[in-house]
Amino acid sequence: MLRNRNLKAALLSALALSTAFWAGPADAAYRRFTGVGATADEARDIAIDAGGNVYIVGSAYRGALSKHDLTIRKYTAGGMLIWTKYWAGSPTSKDHGMAIAIDPATNDVYAVGSSDLGTGNKQDIVIVKYSAAGVFGGSYRYNGPGNGDDVPVGIGIADYQGVAGNEVYVIGNADNGPGTYGDIIGLSVSNAFMLCWNTLYSSGIGGDDKANTMVGAGRNTMRAGAHLYAGGSTETAAGDTDILVVGFNPVTGGIAGSWTYGGANDDWLMDGDADNNGVYFTGSYYHPTEAYEIFTVGFTAMGTNYGGSHRWAGPYDDFGVDVECNNWNVIWVAGDSPSSCMVPNPDYDIAMHVYNCWNTAAIAPWPHYEDISGMGSDDHTRKLQVVNGEMIVAASTETGGNMDAALFKVTSPVTGRDWLYAYDYAGLSDRANYLQTAPGGNAIFVGGGSAAAASGTDWFAGKHNVVTGALIW
Numbered sequence: 001m002l003r004n005r006n007l008k009a010a011l012l013s014a015l016a017l018s019t020a021f022w023a024g025p026a027d028a029a030y031r032r033f034t035g036v037g038a039t040a041d042e043a044r045d046i047a048i049d050a051g052g053n054v055y056i057v058g059s060a061y062r063g064a065l066s067k068h069d070l071t072i073r074k075y076t077a078g079g080m081l082i083w084t085k086y087w088a089g090s091p092t093s094k095d096h097g098m099a100i101a102i103d104p105a106t107n108d109v110y111a112v113g114s115s116d117l118g119t120g121n122k123q124d125i126v127i128v129k130y131s132a133a134g135v136f137g138g139s140y141r142y143n144g145p146g147n148g149d150d151v152p153v154g155i156g157i158a159d160y161q162g163v164a165g166n167e168v169y170v171i172g173n174a175d176n177g178p179g180t181y182g183d184i185i186g187l188s189v190s191n192a193f194m195l196c197w198n199t200l201y202s203s204g205i206g207g208d209d210k211a212n213t214m215v216g217a218g219r220n221t222m223r224a225g226a227h228l229y230a231g232g233s234t235e236t237a238a239g240d241t242d243i244l245v246v247g248f249n250p251v252t253g254g255i256a257g258s259w260t261y262g263g264a265n266d267d268w269l270m271d272g273d274a275d276n277n278g279v280y281f282t283g284s285y286y287h288p289t290e291a292y293e294i295f296t297v298g299f300t301a302m303g304t305n306y307g308g309s310h311r312w313a314g315p316y317d318d319f320g321v322d323v324e325c326n327n328w329n330v331i332w333v334a335g336d337s338p339s340s341c342m343v344p345n346p347d348y349d350i351a352m353h354v355y356n357c358w359n360t361a362a363i364a365p366w367p368h369y370e371d372i373s374g375m376g377s378d379d380h381t382r383k384l385q386v387v388n389g390e391m392i393v394a395a396s397t398e399t400g401g402n403m404d405a406a407l408f409k410v411t412s413p414v415t416g417r418d419w420l421y422a423y424d425y426a427g428l429s430d431r432a433n434y435l436q437t438a439p440g441g442n443a444i445f446v447g448g449g450s451a452a453a454a455s456g457t458d459w460f461a462g463k464h465n466v467v468t469g470a471l472i473w
Contacts, residue, residue, distance in 0.1 A: 052077030079473030148175030154214030197253030207235025282320035419469035
């Protein structure tokens with residue numbers, strides 16, 4: 001298969017002649033945050049309110065007695081820190097923030113994470129609430145029926161019930177305890193933390209069912225009455241995993257249908273997105289003669305498959321990582337595709353695809369490939385955002401044996417990369433966990449975890465100009 005790939009020398013020449021650039025910011029350029037000692041502190045997700053204020057959730061180590069706390073930081077649009085809040089299930093519990101959402105009606109902030117106060121120090125799903133001013137508004141804890149580890153995948157805010165304001169929706173995974181299998185949990189609570197419903201999904205095959213992505217409330221909002229979706233995998237009787245999509249009725253919590261697809265090897269979904277027309281997922285499917293393929297599938301808002309799926313295969317293993325869509329009836333997919341299969345380590349590059357929503361047909365001249373670090377080094381997709389039809393990708397790129405965070409934009413495969421920004425703090429590893437467009441689409445936020453010799457892993461967060469890639473703060 002022919003690939004739209006530039007040789008390294010040609011790429012460097014194109015960079016020199018275009019507005020694209022490779023920039024290494026000063027160590028203090030991004031906003032950084034560390035807990036106590038050389039420990040693992042990491043930003044996991046971001047939400048932005050209508051005024052441009054930025055809320056970041058993750059976890060920070062507070063000391064040997066306090067351990068990790070779920071942590072939320074609020075910044076102005078200009079990058080000034082307003083407040084930092086810590087939530088602990090107990091003075092000695094380990095609590096981690098995973099995802100965050102904002103109520104558009106009240107600007108209340110809801111974060112979901114895990115807390116190991118469950119039976120036998122197992123993890124429970126926890127939801128916490130703060131006002132825009134940082135005032136604590138309560139919490140909710142979910143412990144699954146097996147008293148095992150229960151962990152969230154995503155959180156969203158929507159008004160499906162039609163009474164008493166917006167509700168909070170969470171998709172996660174429930175471990176039913178030793179000797180049992182995991183299920184997918186969907187749950188909803190009111191803005192006062194009264195339980196609306198919680199529903200466990202089990203395929204009934206006798207294996208693990210796992211959600212990797214949530215679609216249908218909050219940032220991935222669909223019209224009222226549409227399903228709340230979980231996308232992931234289900235374990236078959238043969239022991240491999242198949243692709244799984246599960247719909248929940250957002251009003252009653254009833255299972256609104258499920259869809260599976262797979263072969264004799266492991267297949268799974270990694271990410272989903274929704275527009276007013278439907279919901280779309282990407283992941284990986286193993287073809288016995290073509291190795292792993294990037295798999296993309298679409299459904300109507302009420303759960304009807306559009307009539308098929310799209311599988312894309314390069315010469316080696318290819319993996320779908322992130323999908324974005326809008327009401328242009330177009331979906332964008334980013335993933336990983338090796339340019340070579342050097343044994344034992346293939347050289348992965350970023351693969352970008354564009355499809356028609358309704359029949360998942362590929363749109364020319366895509367696909368496109370980005371080899372950030374050159375032959376022999378890996379690049380991996382982390383997150384994707386699409387702004388006015390332009391693909392912006394947060395990636396990990398290998399330099400000197402470490403993985404650094406990279407951010408780049410591609411408007412067209414014909415012209416190639418518009419700009420590139422890389423973040424390498426002190427020559428250690430940096431990882432992007434989120435990527436989010438600001439209201440109005442003129443800026444984009446990126447952040448995650450960044451290693452430092454003296455403090456372990458720190459938070460990092462930054463804001464970039466969408467047009468030029470320049471770091472704003």
